[in-house]
Amino acid sequence: MGSPAPASELERRPEETLRASAVSRSFEGVRALQEVTLELHRHEVVGLVGPNGAGKSTLVNLLTGFDLPTSGTVELRGREITRWSAHRRTRSGLARTFQHSRSFRALSVRENVEVAALGVGARGREARRRAEELLERLALTALADVRADSLAQGDERRLGVARALVTEPAFVLMDEPAAGLPEAEVPEFAAVVRAVRDDHRAGVLLIDHNMALVMGVCDRIHVLDQGRTLAAGTPEEIRGDLNVAAAYLGETAVDTDA
Ligand SMILES: Nc1ncnc2c1ncn2[C@@H]1O[C@H](COP(=O)(O)OP(=O)(O)O)[C@@H](O)[C@H]1O
Numbered sequence: 001m002g003s004p005a006p007a008s009e010l011e012r013r014p015e016e017t018l019r020a021s022a023v024s025r026s027f028e029g030v031r032a033l034q035e036v037t038l039e040l041h042r043h044e045v046v047g048l049v050g051p052n053g054a055g056k057s058t059l060v061n062l063l064t065g066f067d068l069p070t071s072g073t074v075e076l077r078g079r080e081i082t083r084w085s086a087h088r089r090t091r092s093g094l095a096r097t098f099q100h101s102r103s104f105r106a107l108s109v110r111e112n113v114e115v116a117a118l119g120v121g122a123r124g125r126e127a128r129r130r131a132e133e134l135l136e137r138l139a140l141t142a143l144a145d146v147r148a149d150s151l152a153q154g155d156e157r158r159l160g161v162a163r164a165l166v167t168e169p170a171f172v173l174m175d176e177p178a179a180g181l182p183e184a185e186v187p188e189f190a191a192v193v194r195a196v197r198d199d200h201r202a203g204v205l206l207i208d209h210n211m212a213l214v215m216g217v218c219d220r221i222h223v224l225d226q227g228r229t230l231a232a233g234t235p236e237e238i239r240g241d242l243n244v245a246a247a248y249l250g251e252t253a254v255d256t257d258a
């Protein structure tokens with residue numbers, strides 16, 4: 001198969017880019033993000049890593065319209081979208097998953113995915129077709145009729161991914177989608193992420209604490225620590241960075257990921 005194909009020059013054009021420029025966010029004195037700049041192009045997977053509290057989810061919230069930066073801007077395809085609503089961004093090809101479940105608890109797995117498709121304008125039959133396809137892709141077909149609130153954590157996260165992908169996004173931001181996934185199912189999940197990049201040519205931002213997954217699937221990695229960019233580069237470059245090892249890999253050694 002060879003190494004993952006990097007985003008081509010074509011896909012590095014502003015028209016194919018989601019960008020946060022020098023974004024900062026403070027919460028009553030807590031500087032959750034400080035002047036962070038990050039670009040995500042179509043047809044690449046970027047890992048966003050760092051210890052708990054580093055600002056990863058805050059950055060995803062700013063990019064997807066669930067929160068506003070204290071300063072800095074967000075651009076999609078060269079257009080400033082800093083103050084756009086989350087819904088408008090979703091309709092413009094931006095999708096995300098949540099670290100904590102946002103599924104409709106009383107709806108079935110299938111219904112949850114269908115509702116997400118309807119939300120971006122797919123009609124009934126088309127929404128159902130797309131939902132079935134995503135359930136199959138994320139190994140959720142056997143759970144299609146199960147209520148969302150009775151899922152195990154790993155299945156719940158994959159439902160979140162299905163809900164995001166059913167909107168056929170150009171960019172998808174995944175906040176710890178593999179948490180709670182049994183180790184044996186991680187390779188299958190990695191294949192899904194690669195397929196989103198290679199088959200749909202979407203840009204993927206992947207937050208995860210599983211460094212084997214991140215190193216194995218990402219084209220580039222961005223490391224946050226205490227709201228600041230600590231390092232950014234290829235997996236090889238990041239692996240060699242001792243600061244990163246101290247700040248992040250040291251923590252994962254005691255992070256049992258219960
Ligand atoms: N809504 C909020 N209100 C107050 N503090 C917040 C809020 N969201 C995040 N924070 C704080 O911002 C920092 C970064 O949090 P977060 O982005 O969730 O980190 P990560 O996802 O990397 O674990 C933490 O100190 C967290 O407590």
Ligand SMILES: [Mg+2]
Nearest residue numbers: 056057058099
């Ligand atoms: Mg988080």
